[in-house]
Amino acid sequence: MAPSFLLADRETHIYLTFSLTLKQESNMGSAPAKPEFLTVLAEKQVTHGQDIILSCQANTEDVTVSWEKDRQKLVCVEGKHKMDKTGKTCVLKISKAEDADEGNYTITLSNSSGSASCSAFVRILIKEWRTVEWSQGRMLNSLKTFKIGNEVEELRFLLYGPVGVGKSSIINTIRTIFEGRQFVNCLAAAGSTTSHTLCYEQFRFANEEGSFPFAFNDIMGAEKDSGVLTQDIVSALKGHMKEGYTFNPQIPLSESNHYYNKKPTLSDQMHCLVIVIPADRVSILDFMDKMKSVRGEASKMGIPQVVFMTRVDHACPLIRKNLQNVYKSKKIRENMHKCSNELGVPVNRVFPVLNYHEETHVNEDINCLMLDALTQITYWANDYVDQHTSHAQPICE
Template sequence: MARKNYPFLRAIGAFYGLPEPAAEAAESPTLDEPWRELNWREKQENLRYVQEYKPQQDDIRYLRILLYGPVGSGKSSFINSVSNVIRGRMTIPALASAMTSDQSFTKRYETHKFIKGRGNAKTFYPLVFNDMMGLEDGTNRGVHADDIKLALEGHVKEGHKFNPVAPISQHDPGYNPTPSADDKVHVLVCVMSANTPQMKSSVLEKMKSVRETASDLGIPQMAMMTHVDEACCETEKNLRNVYKSKYLRKKMRDFSSAVGIPMNCIFPVKNYSEEIDMNDDIDTLILSALRKMVDFGDDLREDLN
């Protein structure tokens, strides 16, 4: 039996100069081996894959990726981070808030394109992200789930200002009655924060409702788990611990069970926030997820053909 549980024996040990027994080793917060393999040296290969991507159909100029999720999950910051990676420098195409709030910073339906190169003649990568107001707890708060569903079908015009009380109607000037193939969403991505203690039940219900509509439309779905460095001290020390972190793996599993997105469609990432220079490890995680978005979007178009 351990001597530390018996004061009398501990006193005798001290009298004879015996060393204090070592405390029981705390359980390690990381696994010995990563639970998901990631080649941290494949950044350039994935970057070329994304940069050289071209839609095969003549009626589609852009692969359209719609981001949705709770307020403060980091949707706008992720768009900025993707822009940084693709362009190889710090950029800010999407305005993002650095303040913690329970209200959405983004109010309108916004499309973000990424410029190729520099100069007067602007060309864009055939990849766009749509950002929107975040989901909030309760009724008449945040983006209405029906607005997200309409956006999936291309019925929401660029710049439409969301009304939390009532979803967009066919008589609204922001409603697009005849969406083209280019207006429709090809990949739906849920963005959630690893730093959130527990997602509210009303938010989960809205997310499930959106997922059901996307499934009916045959739209591929993914999830991004942001703020992994803030949620896990081991990942903060070394981002390459992301797939060794027991906490992050459990967080992803819990989210997968709550929302229904399979684990192999959930990707942990770190957005650019405090950095002023590019970072290979941040880029590698973002590109790993971005390549899957491109692949999933291509799968959808092949099915449509």
């Protein structure tokens, strides 16, 4: 008979062996953990030409990985895409980002216990194609000390555009810049279908140091079948319209009206036409023909024409996050070219701007974008009056 302690050891060994076998069989038959994300994909903004790296971490290694772009299976191109899974970490690398790489990327982890997905948007930033001085001091001083090169005391700009695109808000924004505080004098019709500007008004600007040598004239907004008449715009351009005239959408200003200036001088007429359109609705404007007609009349007179594209923050979320991205936005560049083609205005005379509308304090980025445009159009308006004076040309009738 074997000693009792040997029997006990043998029984213990058999029990442990049996328990280990059961545990192994249990593990072999159990389902894997359902896929979950310990870290998810993060949104990316990369400059054109840089590499894109999207990564996340799963809760288990036992998963199959698949990638999609804009809800379509991602087709990998050799040398362009590289998918990698190391342990629980999943990575997608896209070399030398191009415009076509912009989109929404989705990774799906799956196994026999289920699946899980997460997505992130990749935005491709184009290289900045126009620079802005993001410090207002020099530009502000340049406008304040600007000297007009002839007998004209102030340069005059006429704002023209559809109802609700920010013509009056442009005047409020300029005054805010010059006075250093939020200023609301013009009633703005942003988002409205009815113009708040009923009379022909002129606005001058000043600060504690004195006045600036230019003025903006605000008129009733244009509409497809109503609003300000083209004849009235032409009268304002030529200097025939006196301040205070009440617009009549049915009848244009006549020579018999006491607001009609029969003998306008160079100081009475406009020196630059500023067409105002919304950056987020360039493609749906249905009164481009009306605007092109006005631009044609300005061209006959030799008056320079520019475009202020308002509402840039509504046109592109990239700009909504940071206004300094305005000339890195593909959407803004695309709409500037579209506007140029529709109106016949060169792209270098199209200026994206942002008016004060939600802000309660002065914002230097908003100021600088507007001052950049003002500086350019002031020189062009001055070139016009210089040329007009030197050639002693009569004002066109």
